[in-house]
Amino acid sequence: LAKTTQPISMDSYEGQEVNITCSHNNIATNDYITWYQQFPSQGPRFIIQGYKTKVTNEVASLFIPADRKSSTLSLPRVSLSDTAVYYCLVGDGTGSARQLTFGSGTQLTVLP
Amino acid sequence: GAVVSQHPSRVICKSGTSVKIECRSLDFQATTMFWYRQFPKQSLMLMATSNEGSKATYEQGVEKDKFLINHASLTLSTLTVTSAHPEDSSFYICSAWGLANIQYFGAGTRLSVL
Numbered sequence: 292l293a294k295t296t297q298p299i300s301m302d303s304y305e306g307q308e309v310n311i312t313c314s315h316n317n318i319a320t321n322d323y324i325t326w327y328q329q330f331p332s333q334g335p336r337f338i339i340q341g342y343k344t345k346v347t348n349e350v351a352s353l354f355i356p357a358d359r360k361s362s363t364l365s366l367p368r369v370s371l372s373d374t375a376v377y378y379c380l381v382g383d384g385t386g387s388a389r390q391l392t393f394g395s396g397t398q399l400t401v402l403p
Numbered sequence: 404g405a406v407v408s409q410h411p412s413r414v415i416c417k418s419g420t421s422v423k424i425e426c427r428s429l430d431f432q433a434t435t436m437f438w439y440r441q442f443p444k445q446s447l448m449l450m451a452t453s454n455e456g457s458k459a460t461y462e463q464g465v466e467k468d469k470f471l472i473n474h475a476s477l478t479l480s481t482l483t484v485t486s487a488h489p490e491d492s493s494f495y496i497c498s499a500w501g502l503a504n505i506q507y508f509g510a511g512t513r514l515s516v517l
Contacts, residue, residue: 394446
């Protein structure tokens with residue numbers, strides 16, 4: 292199974308930009324990269340998805356280099372409410388196991 | 404985006420009883436849904452894949468007789484924890500594929516077995 296690797300935790304201060312990188316060396320040609328946010332005692336929430344280069348939406352940007360072996364989630368000007376666990380998943384949307392396999396995630400703590 | 408509703412959000416039961424958790428896709432049809440389990444401070448672990456009109460597929464180590472899954476319609480999957488014991492206490496989360504290869508998750512169910 293393709294495995295994703297992320298930093299276990301990160302700290303930041305309010306108003307700063309936060310970049311969380313995910314390594315996915317075994318990504319397949321048809322795989323997308325999807326990031327989720329999870330608050331305690333809640334289900335994960337979709338943040339952003341991309342295939343290559345850069346994707347931006349109203350809450351985040353996703354940067355994917357040409358080799359696609361890693362990706363970086365960028366959260367601009369974080370606030371205390373962005374404290375959560377962030378997960379990256381890779382998969383082709385067919386329900387294959389690797390897209391359903393969560394790594395350890397990154398615990399982001401935003402400090403005042 | 405697609406909405407997945409999960410009910411109940413929290414349940415407390417006595418050891419030996421059975422508990423049913425419902426997962427509904429509200430604005431789309433889901434032929435496949437997934438059930439996860441999450442222990443405190445840990446990541447989500449896939450338990451099983453629920454297929455509409457057919458048997459569920461369970462991950463290795465998950466007891467299919469303890470965790471009964473029924474996917475009787477295109478919008479509803481249920482997980483029944485049979486003869487629950489304290490070690491079954493956990494956070495259970497369902498999900499379904501929506502548009503554009505995105506998984507949408509329910510809010511989760513906190514099960515506490517006394």
